[in-house]
Amino acid sequence: MIKYLGPKNKISRKFNYNIYNKIIKKNKKLGYVKKRKYINHSQYYYQLLEKQKIKYIYGLSEKQLKNFIFKNKYKKNNLITNCELRLDNMLYRFGYFITRKQARQYINHKHILLNNKIINIPSYQLKINDKITFKKKILKNIISINIKKKEKYNNYCTYSENYTCVTLNSIPNIQKFLKKIINIKLIIEYYYK
Incomplete structure (x- = not known):
């Protein structure tokens, strides 16, 4: 991933998950305004959000993420396994x-x-x-x-x-933990439109 130099707490608040292991000072989500009504987002918005989340969590570039997805067609578990088995992770x-x-x-x-x-x-x-x-x-x-x-x-x-x-010794089984954080189905749908 291209080195992100911006504010890290903003990214964590945007995804409502502590990506960079920083202390989140505000509990409010990013862009929250009291008077604003609930905005109904499209399916594409949620797909894009999940794709960005996995990129920020694992520090992947767009090209690396595409390679993980297209090498392992229609296999949800392989995407997470490939991300987990990276040396830095x-x-x-x-x-x-x-x-x-x-x-x-x-x-x-x-x-x-x-x-x-x-x-x-x-x-x-x-x-x-x-x-x-x-x-x-x-x-x-x-x-x-x-x-x-x-x-x-x-x-x-x-x-x-x-x-x-x-x-x-073995491949880590972190699927249960990551299902709460990342919706892999939406990421695969994003690339296979």
Whole structure:
């Protein structure tokens, strides 16, 4: 995705979901005015909104999202699986970084090793039994407290004793959680008109 430099709270309020893990100060939705009557939006509006939401959550470009959808025709679950198995997202899910953007930055600066090889592609699709390690320089910066909290819920990976290495054991099953946030059916309808 092209780097978004605008106000992040506005985006979170627009989608009514905390996308960037920032503190939302206002409870009101974006564009809320007391006197304004309810506006009935079209189906296209909701489809576009869902597409934008998944792009902002995972940091995807339009081209990457189209590739995910057209490679896996009519398979709803594969879209989320492809987004979840990206290297930057998995490092966020494992608990090593607070946000996906922070994970992307560390990957771009070549601090991450995948199967003992330096990698600088945040969109790399992980496979089962991939081993992720970190350079010694950044081990102090990684927050181990956050990892210990997430370790209870991460049954799809195994950590080393001192959390310097993690191995992906199975494909994460986050479909139930994401169904509340993202309506995948609307995204697929948007592209297959």
